[in-house]
Structure formats: structure tokens, C-alpha cells
Amino acid sequence: MSEAPLLEVSSIVKTYRVAGVGPFARKNARPALAGVSFSMQQGRSFGVVGESGSGKSTLARIALALDKPDSGVVRLQGHSLFDLPRRELRAARAHMQMVFQDPYGSLDPRQRVEKIVAEPLAALGGAGRAERRARVQASLEAVGLKASDALKHPHEFSGGQRQRIAIARALITRPRLVVADEPVSALDVSVQAQTLNLMSDLEREAGVTFLLISHDLAVVAHICETTAVMYRGRIVEIGETDALFAHPAHPYTRELVDATPRLDQPTRAPLAPANGGPEIAKGCPYASRCAFARPLCREDAPALEAKGDGSRKVACHYPLD
Amino acid sequence: MLLEVAELAVDLMTPGGSRRVVDRTSFSLDEGESLGVVGESGSGKTMTALALMGLTPEGARVSGSILFEGRELIGLSEEAMQQLRGDRIAMIFQEPMTALNPLHKVGAQVAEPLVLHRGLTERDARGRAVDLLERVRLAEPERAARSYPFALSGGERQRAMIAMAIGCSPRLIIADEPTTALDVTVQARILALIDGLRSESKMAILLVSHDLAVIAGHCDRVIVMYAGVIMESGPVQVVLHQPRNPYTLALLEARARPGAPRRARLKTIPGAPPAAHERSVGCPFAGRCALTVDRCWTTPPPEVGFGANHVSRCHRAGEVGFGR
Numbered sequence: 001m002s003e004a005p006l007l008e009v010s011s012i013v014k015t016y017r018v019a020g021v022g023p024f025a026r027k028n029a030r031p032a033l034a035g036v037s038f039s040m041q042q043g044r045s046f047g048v049v050g051e052s053g054s055g056k057s058t059l060a061r062i063a064l065a066l067d068k069p070d071s072g073v074v075r076l077q078g079h080s081l082f083d084l085p086r087r088e089l090r091a092a093r094a095h096m097q098m099v100f101q102d103p104y105g106s107l108d109p110r111q112r113v114e115k116i117v118a119e120p121l122a123a124l125g126g127a128g129r130a131e132r133r134a135r136v137q138a139s140l141e142a143v144g145l146k147a148s149d150a151l152k153h154p155h156e157f158s159g160g161q162r163q164r165i166a167i168a169r170a171l172i173t174r175p176r177l178v179v180a181d182e183p184v185s186a187l188d189v190s191v192q193a194q195t196l197n198l199m200s201d202l203e204r205e206a207g208v209t210f211l212l213i214s215h216d217l218a219v220v221a222h223i224c225e226t227t228a229v230m231y232r233g234r235i236v237e238i239g240e241t242d243a244l245f246a247h248p249a250h251p252y253t254r255e256l257v258d259a260t261p262r263l264d265q266p267t268r269a270p271l272a273p274a275n276g277g278p279e280i281a282k283g284c285p286y287a288s289r290c291a292f293a294r295p296l297c298r299e300d301a302p303a304l305e306a307k308g309d310g311s312r313k314v315a316c317h318y319p320l321d
Numbered sequence: 322m323l324l325e326v327a328e329l330a331v332d333l334m335t336p337g338g339s340r341r342v343v344d345r346t347s348f349s350l351d352e353g354e355s356l357g358v359v360g361e362s363g364s365g366k367t368m369t370a371l372a373l374m375g376l377t378p379e380g381a382r383v384s385g386s387i388l389f390e391g392r393e394l395i396g397l398s399e400e401a402m403q404q405l406r407g408d409r410i411a412m413i414f415q416e417p418m419t420a421l422n423p424l425h426k427v428g429a430q431v432a433e434p435l436v437l438h439r440g441l442t443e444r445d446a447r448g449r450a451v452d453l454l455e456r457v458r459l460a461e462p463e464r465a466a467r468s469y470p471f472a473l474s475g476g477e478r479q480r481a482m483i484a485m486a487i488g489c490s491p492r493l494i495i496a497d498e499p500t501t502a503l504d505v506t507v508q509a510r511i512l513a514l515i516d517g518l519r520s521e522s523k524m525a526i527l528l529v530s531h532d533l534a535v536i537a538g539h540c541d542r543v544i545v546m547y548a549g550v551i552m553e554s555g556p557v558q559v560v561l562h563q564p565r566n567p568y569t570l571a572l573l574e575a576r577a578r579p580g581a582p583r584r585a586r587l588k589t590i591p592g593a594p595p596a597a598h599e600r601s602v603g604c605p606f607a608g609r610c611a612l613t614v615d616r617c618w619t620t621p622p623p624e625v626g627f628g629a630n631h632v633s634r635c636h637r638a639g640e641v642g643f644g645r
Contacts, residue, residue: 051504051505051506051507052475052504158593159362188361188362188531189361189531189533189572189575189576190361190571190572190575190589190590192575192577193575193576193577193587193588193589193590194589196577196587197586197587197589200584200586203584204584215504215505216577217505217579218576218577218578218579219577221577221579221580221581221583222577222581222583222584222585222587223583223584225583241583242580242583245579246580255506256505256506258509259505259506259508259509259510260505260534260579261505261508261509261532261534261535261537261538262534262537262538262579263533263534263537263561263562263573264537265538266537266538266539267509267512267513267538268509268513269506269509269510269512269513270510270513271458271510271513271514271517272458272460272510273458273459273460273476273477273480273507273510274476274506274507274510
């Protein structure tokens with residue numbers, strides 16, 4: 001019998017009501033997520049890339065049941081999170097934790113590291129004092145900090161160390177899934193390297209699988225076996241990470257790859273801004289910006305469909321070779 | 322030479338005493354040239370840029386020499402600096418809202434330097450502002466001119482700020498992390514725009530960035546700063562492909578690279594940069610550097626030349642290289 005996926009996200013739709021520009025503008029309902037589905041296997045970290053407004057952070061919140069979708073299902077190891085009674089949802093949360101981008105904003109400056117790191121335990125009904133202390137110590141040591149750091153306050157640490165504290169907090173419940181939303185983008189290069197090495201160690205040694213959300217393709221490629229590319233609330237391409245970035249099938253994935261700065265060649269881009277265009281009710285959401293769009297693209301929204309041997313799916317009428 | 326900076330130093334007054342945040346910094350910039358300044362936080366790269374604009378924080382002491390178009394800027398009155406800023410030298414920031422006033426329409430703000438420095442009438446300046454917004458490729462320049470900054474996207478605001486910066490045809494643009502807050506696709510387009518403007522009007526650009534790859538693609542030369550000191554400088558392709566300073570090499574090797582094996586160990590730099598008051602008399606990178614020897618702690622490293630203006634400040638520069 002095959003094991004249930006670690007995380008299974010099915011047909012998630014989430015709409016936020018956003019105010020238009022100007023005092024009398026109408027409020028528009030804009031779908032943040034327009035039917036997103038994917039599944040993650042234990043031990044195979046999963047990356048989500050896309051630009052701001054693509055819905056990737058909304059997806060992270062819903063995957064952790066921090067936010068409710070309008071419709072759709074999230075299953076953690078086969079259990080549907082939104083159907084669980086509150087107590088069981090809390091227990092399920094022990095298996096999944098989150099690390100945020102900003103190691104400054106996400107740690108309470110008035111609390112000692114010990115209290116910060118132990119916080120997820122309290123949400124689970126707590127642990128005895130001795131056990132709590134032992135687990136804080138183990139968590140700090142797992143991220144390369146010292147047990148004695150438990151008594152310090154966040155301001156006594158560098159940015160990279162603070163991100164380690166945030167990761168130690170996520171690890172304390174021994175989760176199988178850690179959702180990391182831009183965990184290294186606020187860090188200097190040398191500190192990024194330490195954090196990425198730590199994430200690799202945790203995958204190998206602590207059995208953590210990451211759902212990594214990032215705008216940085218190199219960071220995602222470093223950690224994740226599989227990657228999904230999101231554009232305006234939809235997955236437009238998904239597949240094995242290295243193949244995806246080496247041979248993008250969706251024109252938007254190609255735009256992302258071409259725009260990523262590289263040491264060996266300048267990026268190529270048009271001088272004009274990308275014409276995001278107004279939200280159109282029908283057709284491909286990328287059509288107004290796509291260099292390859294044909295009439296069909298403006299009429300009919302392409303579904304996410306398997307291409308080639310099936311390891312890749314792409315939502316495009318005319319995928320690139 | 323458009324800009325010649327010699328032995329520039331910036332000291333900040335703090336409750337703990339005076340702190341040197343930029344030290345012994347010398348570089349120059351030719352007409353139409355693009356110079357990248359790269360470094361991690363605390364390297365002094367932003368303070369160097371602010372010193373050029375005469376915008377260092379209150380109480381900072383700036384010494385050395387900054388010759389711009391043959392004129393010494395250090396010691397110039399605030400009034401004289403104001404005449405240069407926005408006219409001969411302009412600045413682009415990471416966050417456009419530091420330059421744009423949220424309460425005024427974009428067109429009026431782009432027009433303002435033209436009234437101030439060029440003596441245009443309000444009416445003429447407004448017309449010219451629309452041309453400038455078109456020049457930075459905003460899709461509907463008239464509409465953008467009538468908009469308030471909040472009505473524009475992040476990328477559009479960045480373009481509006483660039484329009485404001487180029488209005489008086491400055492000879493030097495100082496861009497401090499101009500695309501760091503933007504999506505990569507927007508970043509690529511803004512950098513392409515800046516490249517295009519530079520080749521059209523022969524402006525020089527000083528591009529400050531933490532991202533080696535951004536500098537690699539858009540600069541002729543680069544200076545690598547660490548703890549307030551220029552560790553290495555030279556033609557960008559030479560420095561990034563044949564670095565002669567252990568710090569440059571460490572920065573390059575710490576990067577996650579597309580195409581590298583998954584979860585390959587990234588090289589890290591042990592320790593943390595020294596705080597301004599902890600620096601030894603020797604090399605600021607001593608102790609974190611794998612090549613550290615006794616004299617690194619006690620003697621400031623010499624500048625070692627490698628031809629074609631490639632200079633490394635290191636006692637052991639001759640031994641540095643990939644794969645050693």
C-alpha cells in the first residue's frame with residue numbers, strides 16, 4: 001500500500017475583496033487562488049515560485065490551515081484539515097510549522113529565546129517544565145545555537161542567528177512539514193548559505209520536508225525536488241525542479257528564468273514594463289503579457305495538463321519545447 | 322575623469338564614541354561608465370553613496386576628497402550641495418516612497434527639479450514631466466502624471482523616481498539597491514531601462530547592490546567592500562571570475578547556484594563581520610579568512626595590483642583563486 005502524501009492540496013479557491021484605487025472605486029473580488037492543486041511526498045521538498053500577487057503566500061497560509069479557503073481541501077497525511085475538530089487540528093499542527101521571511105518581526109523582542117522557542121508546545125497543551133527545557137535545548141542545538149542561548153533575548157543575536165531561532169521554534173514539535181516563506185531573502189549571502197545548509201541538514205537528519213516559497217530560483221533549486229510556478233493565483237507549470245528551470249515549457253517560467261541575474265551573462269529584458277493588463281474574465285491570465293500569445297489564448301484558459309512523459313504539467317495552449 | 326574619490330573616510334558619532342564606517346576608500350568613475358559597489362550589510366556601501374551626495378547622517382564626519390567634475394565636494398555648503406543634487410548628481414533609492422511624496426501628484430514631483438534647477442515655468446515643467454515619464458516607458462504617461470504615487474505599482478513608482486532623477490540630465494546617477502524590493506521580472510526590466518538611459522545620455526552610474534549577479538550584468542567595473550574597506554576592485558568580469566581577494570571568493574562560493582547539485586554544501590564564512598569598534602589595525606577580514614596569518618592581525622594589507630586596474634587589498638593576494 002502506498003503511503004498517503006505528506007500534504008495534498010486540492011482545488012483551493014480563495015477570494016479576497018480588495019478596494020479599487022480612489023475613494024469611490026468599487027471593491028473588486030480578486031481571486032488570490034483560482035483552483036490550486038498539488039501534492040507533496042515525505043522527503044521530497046517542494047518549491048513554489050512566482051512574483052508578488054501570484055498567491056504563493058496565501059497558499060502557504062492555507063496549507064497550514066491558518067486561513068480558510070472558499071473551497072477546496074487540504075490533507076495532511078490523509079487527514080482533511082478543515083474537517084478536523086478544533087482539538088485534532090491543534091494536534092495536526094504539531095506536524096507542520098512555519099518559518100517567515102523576517103527574522104526581526106517574527107520574534108517577540110521582550111521574550112527570552114527559551115519562551116519563544118517553546119511557544120508551539122504551549123499551543124499543543126504544553127509539556128512539563130523539565131521536558132520543555134530539554135526540548136528547547138535540543139531544538140537550539142539542532143540549529144547550531146548553544147543551550148545557554150535560551151536565556152538571551154532576540155536583540156543579542158545577528159540576523160542569521162535570529163532566523164535560526166525561528167527555525168528552532170518550528171522544529172520543537174518535531175514536525176514533518178515546515179512551510180518556509182522566503183526564509184533567506186532578508187539575509188546576507190554568507191548567512192543565506194548557513195541557513196540553506198541548515199535546511200539541508202534538517203531534511204536529512206530530522207526528517208523535515210520543506211514547502212519552500214521563494215522568488216529566488218537558485219534557492220528553490222538548492223532545496224526542492226519539485227517546483228510549482230504560480231501566476232495570478234494559478235499553477236502554470238509544475239515539475240522536477242532542474243528540468244523545469246533548464247527547459248521551461250511555460251512562457252512565464254521562461255520569463256522568470258531569463259530575468260534571474262547570473263554571473264556569466266547579463267539578463268535580457270524589454271525596456272518597457274510588463275503589461276499586466278486588466279484582469280480578464282476569460283482566456284489565459286498570462287496572455288496579455290505573453291510574447292507567444294495567439295487568438296485562442298485570449299479566448300480559452302488553458303488547463304494544467306501533463307506534457308511529455310507526465311513528470312511535467314503545464315497550463316499553456318502552446319508550450320515551449 | 323568625472324568623479325575621483327580619494328581616501329574617503331566617514332566617522333559616525335555614537336554614544337560609545339566615534340565609529341569609522343568607511344575607511345581609506347579611493348575609486349574613480351569616468352563619463353558614461355558604470356561602477357558596481359557590492360558588499361553585505363555593514364560593509365559601508367550605502368554610507369559611501371550617501372557621502373557622495375552629501376547626505377550622511379547628522380554629526381557624521383567626512384574626510385578625504387571627492388572631486389566631481391573637478392570640484393571638491395567635501396566641505397561644500399549645504400546650499401551648494403543642494404544645487405548639485407537632482408541636477409548634476411541624482412539618486413535612486415530602493416524604496417521609491419523615500420523620494421516620492423505621497424501627497425503630491427507624480428507629474429508635479431517629476432517637474433519640481435526642472436523648476437528648481439532649470440528655471441522652467443510650472444506649466445513647461447509639467448509638459449516636460451510627461452515626456453520624462455514616457456522616456457522611462459510608463460504605458461500611459463499622462464495618466465501616470467496625474468496619479469498619486471500610491472496608485473502606481475512598485476515597478477511603476479521606481480520608473481517615476483527614475484524619471485525624476487534623469488530630468489536635469491545628471492552626469493552621475495547613484496542607485497542604491499534600486500531593484501532589491503522588486504520581483505525579478507520587474508528588476509530585469511528596470512535594469513535594462515537604466516542601461517538604455519546610460520548609453521543614450523552617457524551618464525555615469527554608481528550601482529550599489531548586495532547582489533553580485535546584478536552587478537555582473539550591468540556594470541563595467543566593481544568594488545567589493547567589507548567592514549568599510551574596499552577589499553578588491555577591477556573590471557567586473559575579471560573580479561567575479563578570477564577574484565584575488567579571499568572575501569570576494571568567499572562571497573562567490575557562498576551563493577546558491579542554479580545547476581549545482583541539490584543540497585550541495587555551500588561554503589560559509591565563519592564568524593560575523595567585526596563591529597566598527599572591534600576592528601584590528603590589520604585586515605578587517607582577519608580571523609574569518611582561511612588564509613589568515615599573524616601579519617593579517619597586525620599590519621594593514623597592501624594593495625596588490627594584477628594588471629588592468631585589478632587591485633586586491635590582501636597580504637596573500639597572490640595565493641587566492643578558485644580551487645586552491
